[in-house]
Amino acid sequence: MKLKFKVQPYQTYAVDALADCFIGQPKSSGVSYRVDPGAKSFAPVAPQQIDLLGAERIEPIEAGFKNAELVVSAAQLLGNIQDVQRRQNLPLSAVQARDKHTGCTINLDVEMETGTGKTYCYIKSMFELNKRYGWSKFIVVVPSIAIREGVYKSLQITAEHFLESYDKKARFFIYNSKQLHNLESFSSDGGINVMVINVQAFAARGADQRRIYEELDDFQSRRPIDVIKANRPILFLDEPQKMEGAKTLASFSEFNPLMIVRYSATHKTEYNKIHRLDALDAYNQKLVKKISVRGITVKGLTGTNAYLFLQDIEVSTKSPVARVEMEIKQSSGIKRVMRKLGRNDNLYDLSGGLDQYKGFVVAEIDARIDTLSFTNGVELVAGEAVGNVDEAAMRRIQIRESVKAHFQKEMMLFSKGIKVLSLFFIDEVAKYRQYDATGESPGEYAQIFEEEYNAYLTDVMTLEDTPYNRYLKGIQVRQTHNGYFSIDKKSKRLVDPTVGKKATETDDVDAYDLILKDKERLLSFDEPVRFIFSHSALREGWDNPNVFVICTLKHSDNSISRRQEVGRGMRLSVNQQGDRMDDPATVHQINELTVVASESYKDFVGALQKDISESLSARPREATENYFKGKILQTPTGDVEVSAQLAKQIYKYLLKNDYTDDNDQITLTYHEAKKQEQLAELPVELQPYATQVFQLIDSVFSAAQMPEIGDDRKAKINPLNSNFEKKEFQALWNKINRKAAYTVHFESNELVGKCVAALDAELRVKPMQYVIERGSQLENASFDDMKSGSAFKIAESSTEKYNHSVHSAVKYDLIGNLAEDTQLTRSTIASILKDINVAVFSQYKTNPEDFIAKASTLINEQKATAIVEHIAYSPVDETHSSNIFTAEKPKDDFSKAFEAKHHVYDYVFTDSSIERKFVEELDASTEVVVYAKLPKSFFIPTPVGNYNPDWAIAFQEGKVKHVYFVAETKGSMSSMDLRAIEASKIACARKFFAKITSAQVRYDVVDGFGKLMELVK
Structure with missing residues (x-):
């Protein structure tokens, strides 16, 4: 693959900030000078090299091209620098800063946050300075090999990009004291030439590092530094704060630089700052990644070495489970393994009887706050470890x-x-x-x-x-x-x-x-x-x-x-x-x-x-009248200077709305109002410059501005997208989010009769079973065979049924258990049991647990079919909050997720191949504007349990008959294939939507996208 580059306005702004400092400097194609040829050669002189007088002919002068000297006056240069600073509302330089160590009189600072492309910017600046003023000799000085290699790589991969923009290619090389031929080309070539050098190559004491200052036989008895300084190069210092030793700074003077430009995110020493793109700017302009942190907390437990690490809480369709690393006793010794824990799990038992886990019984698992609690009072939050947590x-x-x-x-x-x-x-x-x-x-x-x-x-x-x-x-x-x-x-x-x-x-x-x-x-x-x-x-x-x-x-x-x-x-x-x-x-x-x-x-x-x-220490901390006065507001029609009157208006606006405190510092109230887009209206005089005024206010530092650093464990990895805000989805949501209560009136005798008939026809209890195995001891069995249990061989086995009464210490409340499972009264349950066939009821004594479970299911199914005909819904004032779309914990398994274009989340998690195919066709349809898989907490109450529909869909108006649709996807459309309870819930849902939405929203069951389109059209 090949990295692509494009012109970014914020980077162009940084490049112009440097180039504009020299407005008034005439363009020069490069000043030629005689390159020092080094020591004369003593080789024999050829006849053609003797002139007519018999004297030795002088060798042709080798031409070099150095940077032209600065022509603009010191006053004009300072004025240019102040103009650049003024348009960015940076502090104005009173003088042109001189570096006492290097002696250089032009020292400019460019502040750019890590990751925003400062290397790209200073490479582009070379092309821009060459285009405007003809300067062509540049040296990039870096503090380490790593940065040097990175710069060289950047020069390589941006070459074609800058060729397209400037119709030129730069010649670049890494300084190497053993490859000095590159210096010859650096001096004699009239094009853009860039040398990359790490500070150790000229500021260290080693023999190899001293070569740059020595007359070298392999360089015609010249000093490399003399050849370099003759070019009057422009120095770009990358990460200058790492090169601020007195000796290092003094060595820069050896290069005889025309100017020094320093690029860093964290300048330690400042000269004339001409550009600022700090951490806040980079984050707010979305030029760098957002940061989230997955922290690990180690907590001590007094008097115990029970090692536990709570990795996370998993939410399932049932109850949440905790993924915990703990120690378990195994045949090979004690090992740390990951286990899924549920409520009431006893860690002492799960560990194989390790004493340190006595008393550790899971009391509660709270997925909302990622917390695991034990009955002994110990509580862990996801990411916490306790016990023996060594390195x-x-x-x-x-x-x-x-x-x-x-x-x-x-x-x-x-x-x-x-x-x-x-x-x-x-x-x-x-x-x-x-x-x-x-x-x-x-x-x-x-x-x-x-x-x-x-x-x-x-x-x-x-x-x-x-x-x-x-x-x-x-x-x-x-x-x-x-x-x-x-x-x-x-x-x-x-x-x-x-x-x-x-x-x-x-x-x-x-x-x-x-x-x-x-x-x-x-x-x-x-x-x-x-x-x-x-x-x-x-x-x-x-x-x-x-x-x-x-x-x-x-x-x-x-x-x-x-x-x-x-x-x-x-x-x-x-x-x-x-x-x-x-x-x-x-x-x-x-x-x-x-x-x-x-x-x-x-x-x-x-x-x-x-x-x-x-x-961010260089940022102003106080929003005073004096700070605002004289600042520049850049508008499409030109720059506007903030007058004393406008400065007072800005100050009063902030004060009046509690956007500043007693110390003139920006308050949290301002930033929260801005985030919610609820800022108070500006005075009339400021309204034409509203955007620029708020940018100016934001330039004042406050703690509330700090980039948001998320907790990675709580991060929503499948966030809501802009589809959620579409008017079509909001209209659909407002139609279906009403809650309702239901009432049911039906005859108990009718229900009792149906239940008795169903139990007599379908209740079949599984009898208790036991297995009989017969075997004999092997001949010549060893002690190890006996110990391992392999000394006997099973010859045959048979499974027998136990049809007699089960004698158990458990006292079953048959009527109470059935009443609880079916939400019917004890008298209704008693009536049902009294009327069923004696042979059917006698199954209870052979397997009470199975009898209760199966009888409850059959009664609930009959209850479901009986009540649907008589249920009525009445809307209540309460509605489902839209927060349910963000409150539920997302799944981690994206391997089964479908990346969608029209869904309210970026990804859809499907539960079956039928749903997956449905989503693929739904998302590809041109008739569909937006859709959502409804969260589990969106439900319709029914007498047989809460019901959660699958989909809410908004179609293009004019293309279909039913613009809004709530759908349930099922593999079969046949009512015979749906369980009675499931069919009852669906029937209740039909009545619910018919009542709360009239004909505005259509609800139905579909087996695929084709059936859906049949219904809506």
């Missing part, structure tokens, strides 16, 4: 949760052609790969990963032959993960990287082949690698747009901020065609980064928000 247990939990998060995202995104990647940061190679005399073997984390991957794969894999299942089956677990570390050139083994004193940078080149150089291949479904293990030192400088899960399997390190950890996955994803998934309507539904943290959600988010807040 090994924590790492296994993290890997398991990362695998689960990966599959959940992959199930959703595979059909969209988006490959999901997961990234594990570890602190030593041995945890991933080990070596001994026998060769190579998986490390601890690799082994755990393969175990957890296979376990989860077994859970999610279905027998259906779907494209996603075929994709999974084609990948072996050993193929789908890989480690990206340094490689020892002698042993060819993976090794820990060589890091600097602060253990934050690596100088190893060979760790980056697939994650950097072959980025496109890693994004393709043809490449089986989906899980990346990498060293925690490899942070800045490389990322991949399709990293959706990040897990840090390393010891806590305060030198690495949360922003650095999540930064590797913030870039918006691409599909198999290389298209960026940046549609504003769906960008954060698709682009959500999950961070699996080894701490609680609260702790991780707190630290991350602290990092983000600190990075």
Whole structure:
């Protein structure tokens, strides 16, 4: 695949901010100069090189092309910078900032959030500066090999894109002291030339690093730095905050730069800031992924070592169950295994009698708040672990949760052609790969990963032959993960990287082949690698747009901020065609980064928000009149400066509506009102500039602005989409969401008679059975055979019926049990039992449990048929809230989900092949505007239990007779094939909809899309 690039307005804005600083500078095609040819050659002089006077002829001068000097005056340059700052409402620079270390007088700062394409921006800036002013010599200085390789890769993959835009290609290379011929071309070529160099190549003390300052025999006795400085290059510093040592800064002066432009998300030292796109801007403009966190909380239990980890709560059609990892005694020892727990489960029994679980009986499982409670008072929330949670247990939990998060995202995104990647940061190679005399073997984390991957794969894999299942089956677990570390050139083994004193940078080149150089291949479904293990030192400088899960399997390190950890996955994803998934309507539904943290959600988010807040320190904190005065409002008709009068109006507006507090800080009330689109109306004078005024207010920092960081365990992975808001669906919903009460009047004698007849004809109780086995002891049986139970051989067996009365200590209340199961009175039940055949009733004593169960079913069926004729519904004032569409917990298994265009959710979960076929045809129909599979909590009360219809459908007006339809899908239309209770519920539903919607909504049962269209047309 090939990554595609398009012109993004926000990136063009950043490029123009730099280029506009030099308005007034004339364009020059490049100033030629004589390149230092180096030492003279002492080779014999050829005859043709002797002039007429017999003197040696001078060698032709080799021409170079350096950047033209700046012509605009210092005053004009400062004015340009202030104009650029003013239009972005940045603080105005009072002077042109000079760097005392480098001596450079032009120092410009561009702030761009990680993942928004700052590398793309400064590459495009080179083309723009060349187009406007003719400058052509650029040097990108980076703090590490990782960033250097990333920049070089960006130059490669954007070459054709910029050729289309500027009709030029740049010549670029990585500085290497042993490949100095590139410097010759850098100087002599008149086109755009870019040198990429890491700071260690000229600011370190090693012999190889000193070569740039030495006269070299293999470079005609010249110093490489002299050749470079003659070009008056423009320096672009990538991540300058990592290159702020005094000696490093001083070494920049050796390049004799025309100017220095610094690009970073977190500038430590600021000069003249000409552009800002910070974390808030990037998030609010949907230029980066949304972040969610899957935290793991470790809680201590006093006096016990009962290990428990609550992974999640599963909602089924019955009662919820908890997926819990616990210890179980097995023949081979105690092992930690995953178990599904239901109410009243006793962990002491399930564990095989481990004492630490005494008293752990499940009291309650609450799926609404993801909580598991035990009778001993212990309570766990999903993601919490208690007991003996050592580091090994924590790492296994993290890997398991990362695998689960990966599959959940992959199930959703595979059909969209988006490959999901997961990234594990570890602190030593041995945890991933080990070596001994026998060769190579998986490390601890690799082994755990393969175990957890296979376990989860077994859970999610279905027998259906779907494209996603075929994709999974084609990948072996050993193929789908890989480690990206340094490689020892002698042993060819993976090794820990060589890091600097602060253990934050690596100088190893060979760790980056697939994650950097072959980025496109890693994004393709043809490449089986989906899980990346990498060293925690490899942070800045490389990322991949399709990293959706990040897990840090390393010891806590305060030198690495949360922003650095999540930064590797913030870039918006691409599909198999290389298209960026940046549609504003769906960008954060698709682009959500999950961070699996080894701490609680609260702790991780707190630290991350602290990092983000600190990075926003340059933002104003107070919304005062003085702040607003003089700011620029950019309107379609031109820029408008905020006068003192307008500034006072803005200030009073905020004060009057409680949008600022006593300290002139923006309040939560403002942000909530804006989110709900309920902001108070602006004064008349401000209304023509409403959009720009609110943008100006938003530029003032407040805590309520912080990017929303979701709890991944509670995230709705199948959210409502814009179809839900369509007027057709809202109209349909308003017609069917009324609740109603029912009344039934019928004769008891009629019901008793029908029940007696049904019981006499159909009640057949299964008698108790027992099995008799006969066998004999084997000859020459050993002690082990005796111990294992294999010393006897079964010769024959027979099954016998026990037709006598069952004597049990259980006292059955036959009438009471039947009354409870059928919701009839005790007297009605007594009348039924009194009249049934004696032989039928005598079955009760042979199997009471079976008698009660079957008699209840038959009575309920007769009750259902008897009452339908007499039921009447009356609407009540209460309605079903639309919140039921978001309140129910979504399913995790997307392998069976259908990705829909007209449904109110992105995906439809079907319960049968009949439903699946129905949905496929429904979604493809041009007559259908919108439809919904109704949530379980939307039900119609009936005397035989609540009834939940399947579908609500709105059709195109004018194309069908019935615009609104509520449908129930069944495999057979024959009433003989429907159970009596089911048929009764459907009959009740007909009466319900006829009463509450009149003829506006049609309800019926269909066996497919064809029958549906028959009915509506």
